[in-house]
Amino acid sequence: MTTRTMGEPIPRREDPRLVAGDGRYLDDLGRGALAAAFVRSPHAAARVVDVDVSRALEVDGLVAIYTYEDLEGPMAEPLPLLIPHPRLHAGRTAYPLANGVVRHVGEPVAMVVARDRYLAEDACERIAVAYEPLAPVVGLDAAVAAERAVHDDVPDNVAAHMVQEHGDARAAVAAAPHRLELDLSIERSASMPLEGRGVYARWDAADRSLRVYSSTQTSTSVRFALAVKLGVPVDRVEVVAPDVGGGFGVKIVHPWPEEVLVPWAAIRLGREVKWAEDRREHFVASAHERGQRHHVSVGFDDDGRLLGLDVEFLHDNGAYTPYGIIVPIITATQLLGPYKPGAYRAEFRSLYTNTVIVTPYRGAGRPQAAFAMERTMDAIAAYLHRDRAEVRSANFIQPSEMPYDHHLTFQDGRPLVYDSGDYPATLDKIKKLVGWDEFEAFREEARAAGRRVGIGLACYVEGTGVGPYEGAHVRVETNGTVVVATGLTTQGQGHETAFAQVAAEALGVPVERVTVVTGDTRRFKYAVGTFASRAAVMSGNAVALAAGKVRAKALRIAAEALETDPDDLEVADGMVRVKGAPEREIALETVAVLANPLRYAFDEQTKLATQFVVGRGAEDPPVAEDDEPGLEATDWYSPVRSTFANGMHAVVVETDPETAEVRILRYCVVHDCGRLINPRIVEGQIHGGVAQGVGGALYERMVYDENGQLLNASFMDFLMPYASEVPKVETDHLETPSPLNPLGIKGAGEAGTIPGAAVLAAAISDAEGFFIDTMPISPSELWALREKEDG
Amino acid sequence: MKPPVFEYHRPGSVAEALDVLAQTGHDGKVLAGGQSLVPLLNMRLAAPAHLVDVNWLGELDQVPCDAGGVRVGALARHARVEHDPGAAEAVPLLGQAIGDIAHTTVRNRGTVVGSLVHADPAAELPAVLVLLGGTMELASAGNRPRRVAAADFFVGPLESALRPGELATAAHFPRPPAGSGSAWVELARRHGDYAVCGVGVLVALDQGLRVSSARAALISVGPVPVPVDLTDALAGQPHDAADWAAAGRLAAAAVDPEDDIHASAAYRRHLAGVLTARAARSAAAAAASRLEASA
Numbered sequence A: 001m002t003t004r005t006m007g008e009p010i011p012r013r014e015d016p017r018l019v020a021g022d023g024r025y026l027d028d029l030g031r032g033a034l035a036a037a038f039v040r041s042p043h044a045a046a047r048v049v050d051v052d053v054s055r056a057l058e059v060d061g062l063v064a065i066y067t068y069e070d071l072e073g074p075m076a077e078p079l080p081l082l083i084p085h086p087r088l089h090a091g092r093t094a095y096p097l098a099n100g101v102v103r104h105v106g107e108p109v110a111m112v113v114a115r116d117r118y119l120a121e122d123a124c125e126r127i128a129v130a131y132e133p134l135a136p137v138v139g140l141d142a143a144v145a146a147e148r149a150v151h152d153d154v155p156d157n158v159a160a161h162m163v164q165e166h167g168d169a170r171a172a173v174a175a176a177p178h179r180l181e182l183d184l185s186i187e188r189s190a191s192m193p194l195e196g197r198g199v200y201a202r203w204d205a206a207d208r209s210l211r212v213y214s215s216t217q218t219s220t221s222v223r224f225a226l227a228v229k230l231g232v233p234v235d236r237v238e239v240v241a242p243d244v245g246g247g248f249g250v251k252i253v254h255p256w257p258e259e260v261l262v263p264w265a266a267i268r269l270g271r272e273v274k275w276a277e278d279r280r281e282h283f284v285a286s287a288h289e290r291g292q293r294h295h296v297s298v299g300f301d302d303d304g305r306l307l308g309l310d311v312e313f314l315h316d317n318g319a320y321t322p323y324g325i326i327v328p329i330i331t332a333t334q335l336l337g338p339y340k341p342g343a344y345r346a347e348f349r350s351l352y353t354n355t356v357i358v359t360p361y362r363g364a365g366r367p368q369a370a371f372a373m374e375r376t377m378d379a380i381a382a383y384l385h386r387d388r389a390e391v392r393s394a395n396f397i398q399p400s401e402m403p404y405d406h407h408l409t410f411q412d413g414r415p416l417v418y419d420s421g422d423y424p425a426t427l428d429k430i431k432k433l434v435g436w437d438e439f440e441a442f443r444e445e446a447r448a449a450g451r452r453v454g455i456g457l458a459c460y461v462e463g464t465g466v467g468p469y470e471g472a473h474v475r476v477e478t479n480g481t482v483v484v485a486t487g488l489t490t491q492g493q494g495h496e497t498a499f500a501q502v503a504a505e506a507l508g509v510p511v512e513r514v515t516v517v518t519g520d521t522r523r524f525k526y527a528v529g530t531f532a533s534r535a536a537v538m539s540g541n542a543v544a545l546a547a548g549k550v551r552a553k554a555l556r557i558a559a560e561a562l563e564t565d566p567d568d569l570e571v572a573d574g575m576v577r578v579k580g581a582p583e584r585e586i587a588l589e590t591v592a593v594l595a596n597p598l599r600y601a602f603d604e605q606t607k608l609a610t611q612f613v614v615g616r617g618a619e620d621p622p623v624a625e626d627d628e629p630g631l632e633a634t635d636w637y638s639p640v641r642s643t644f645a646n647g648m649h650a651v652v653v654e655t656d657p658e659t660a661e662v663r664i665l666r667y668c669v670v671h672d673c674g675r676l677i678n679p680r681i682v683e684g685q686i687h688g689g690v691a692q693g694v695g696g697a698l699y700e701r702m703v704y705d706e707n708g709q710l711l712n713a714s715f716m717d718f719l720m721p722y723a724s725e726v727p728k729v730e731t732d733h734l735e736t737p738s739p740l741n742p743l744g745i746k747g748a749g750e751a752g753t754i755p756g757a758a759v760l761a762a763a764i765s766d767a768e769g770f771f772i773d774t775m776p777i778s779p780s781e782l783w784a785l786r787e788k789e790d791g
Numbered sequence B: 001m002k003p004p005v006f007e008y009h010r011p012g013s014v015a016e017a018l019d020v021l022a023q024t025g026h027d028g029k030v031l032a033g034g035q036s037l038v039p040l041l042n043m044r045l046a047a048p049a050h051l052v053d054v055n056w057l058g059e060l061d062q063v064p065c066d067a068g069g070v071r072v073g074a075l076a077r078h079a080r081v082e083h084d085p086g087a088a089e090a091v092p093l094l095g096q097a098i099g100d101i102a103h104t105t106v107r108n109r110g111t112v113v114g115s116l117v118h119a120d121p122a123a124e125l126p127a128v129l130v131l132l133g134g135t136m137e138l139a140s141a142g143n144r145p146r147r148v149a150a151a152d153f154f155v156g157p158l159e160s161a162l163r164p165g166e167l168a169t170a171a172h173f174p175r176p177p178a179g180s181g182s183a184w185v186e187l188a189r190r191h192g193d194y195a196v197c198g199v200g201v202l203v204a205l206d207q208g209l210r211v212s213s214a215r216a217a218l219i220s221v222g223p224v225p226v227p228v229d230l231t232d233a234l235a236g237q238p239h240d241a242a243d244w245a246a247a248g249r250l251a252a253a254a255v256d257p258e259d260d261i262h263a264s265a266a267y268r269r270h271l272a273g274v275l276t277a278r279a280a281r282s283a284a285a286a287a288a289s290r291l292e293a294s295a
């Protein structure tokens, strides 16, 4: 009998450790290390005229101060542009330390290393940097106007310009019986993991090797980047991601200035050096996302069916483009959601401003895309006086049309082809869950009691599990433990549990026997990273494939031992058995022993496995020519293209007629991410995603003044929702398996965040009776809109 | 975000604390719950050379209540006062307002007196003290303790009448007259945040359950709490059918808010009216039920 583990809502095994405070985050490591701190630009744009360190030298405990002048070779060059793209014609990246110019508040100018962080900050305070301030470019209007340039050699501030088109969208809009034009904006927010970035480096001078711990979403790539930047051979560099207290996208960016400088200093000083980012640094020196302005021209027929859709948008990429133009490309391609657009055209300009860089944050361009598309659907429904769900339904790609080719190019450079999905069924479920058809009765009841309520609906399709590949290594130890290693990192998603479930199922062992290692280049050297809702799809399938190989080997060895055919065997509960004759069985750990003929016996178990007892012929080598010792295997999963998950959110809100406060009465989610590995983990991902979606819709924004100062760079004024602001989330699932991968799964990590701004704007608009085109929205802003409406 | 160097003092008695404060003068700061001071230190926005920790002065951890009202000692934490039955009976507005200060963890550490001395224009307790006409008790070495009326104590944003070398030993919240009721109403962006606008209202009823007098004090709409007399709008009207909106209009006219990143000045003024009307209605209802209960 096999205990099923795939699909079971087993508790996350990492939680007791993490919840009890036993996690080992970056700052829990390296207690004796020297501390680094940074002098950062207080100006959004300035020339650095002089750095005077003389007063800092008096600080007792100071070890070193570095400026750009100290950097040499690859360290003196700009940091890498990680994802070049032909349309990114003017990509620019920063230097690890400012080279004569600073382009945003927070850019590092000098690094201080001292005995502890207190002293390092004392020294920072005493370093006098003379700046010649320049007029900054803040906001999209200033970027477009280009009266000033962020980079002298990019006078129009345009980093990238890209058009994708299928059909002649402009002609289709012009010829349509009905047309609408909409301007739709979303402001910046940020990933804002509770643990900021952090790096801790140890240089072993005798061994000439470097170990770096980094709070990163990609330890494997940090390793390669460090080898290049520091001139240390790759095989002398190890990078470990310890427990990571959240990433949400910002930690996929690498190598950060601090991430190269800390190990560089550790090598130079021959001492351990550590830097743990503080919250203010995170606000002004990591990354933001979401700031985009869209102009939509849409043509449609009497049923609200799209005939042509022409979207132009401006993307504020901040001061540099180290992560390329992934975010606007995703907006351009994911905007279509579950719909057939008729002819479609998307054009964007990605613009430099003197603000913090913009890189993917959970959802990565999709929340903006869903906002643009779903507000358009609502506008069409309002224009035609039709039910909003009906208009959406008229535009759905049908299950029978899958796979569906949009004739566009997705973020991975591959054709945008949806693999599967059942949008009409998803809509039925969400309507039922929220009570869509009964809402008008509720609205009347509420109105009679002097209350204002509204309902909103928003759909999305999310390309998940982008390549190019992930791998996994699975080994059965002679004590029966199964050790799974992936190079992919983890930031709290529950990989230890989910990958154990996949391996247990594929191998036929109890899940408790499986341990999982992630993000440690000592254990697995090739990987891409955790982002784009890809871990379960990519590493999940790689684990299944590697475990399958181990199982096959186990069957072969067991068949020899049991003198039978491998095809007659099965593995269940960690035992290899003859089907139909369960008394003929051999434990997997014994198979592991047999798989590894030994010279030396050091315990009872290994006595069984020495070359003198293993049952091969005297003329055969103990390990056959085409075999390897050990019960282990590595395998890889590399998909032809992404798999597309989908979902729909429906929300009921109440707005206070006097104070304009918004209260969420119901938050419903129907979600289809293919086959579920662990429904509990998927629910958790949705809850967390919804929390961030609500944050982005009602609370969070980055408030820059005209000088490029971030006015709310603390948790006092940047309003991340507390648990008390996050509604109870009601969920329902559909499981439309992906035909693209062996497990039939799709990604689930970002989904909960995507339609947040769209669905809340819809519900608030519905309650208020006017159209909301800009998010987030505060009570003060909603009240101002009311005043305007009332004239 | 690490504080610069400071010298830490832990006096064992109020007298000793006063001596240390006298010696350190301008360079010394009292450390109470630390909920406001420690963030300022960590962000290097304050850099006192000496911190005088009063957390070991048990003699200040008292909340005696009598016919005159509640005297909150300097070491009494928000949570203690919030749940103190004597205080709730004597000055219900205290518990009503404290419930809107931050979260349990902050209320477990932060002190009522610390909050008053800190004089944040968005803090609840300064308004409560102003509304009730309370006093601060300030001690310093070699001098007689002085009492400062609430109206004189709050000087500006984060600025009180406390002098260098002084320790605030207690705050006195007078008991409102019989036949009165109170309410605290505020709007915050998130649960426990500082208010976008907040208001405490005290309404006194006559024996016929008609309003005899009403006063409000508002926060986050000026540099210090803004007291507003609502009597003209409400006097003589029934406790359950007064012109609350008129009271709101008085409040809205009295405040002079500013724009900030969370709300416009116009919205804050609007809130001052809405919230004052709401608070006045609740305060009148509370007064009526108190009167009915004692009848």
Ligand SMILES: Cc1cc2nc3c(=O)[nH]c(=O)nc-3n(C[C@H](O)[C@H](O)[C@H](O)COP(=O)(O)OP(=O)(O)OC[C@H]3O[C@@H](n4cnc5c(N)ncnc54)[C@H](O)[C@@H]3O)c2cc1C
Pocket (backbone or CB within 6 Å): B029, B030, B031, B032, B033, B034, B035, B036, B037, B038, B054, B074, B100, B101, B102, B103, B106, B109, B110, B111, B112, B113, B114, B115, B117, B118, B122, B123, B124, B125, B162, B166, B167, B168, B169, B192, B193, B194, B195
């Ligand atoms: C997340 C968070 C949210 C908060 N939200 C709110 C809120 O909504 N409303 C609100 O009112 N407050 C809020 N606060 C502040 C909280 O109420 C503090 O407790 C209070 O402002 C200060 O009290 P304390 O005892 O912590 O004082 P401390 O931080 O120790 O001191 C504050 C200042 O007062 C001085 N001081 C303190 N006690 C004395 C004394 N006895 N004599 C002389 N000087 C003294 C100190 O020197 C210092 O200058 C919040 C705090 C946090 C961290």
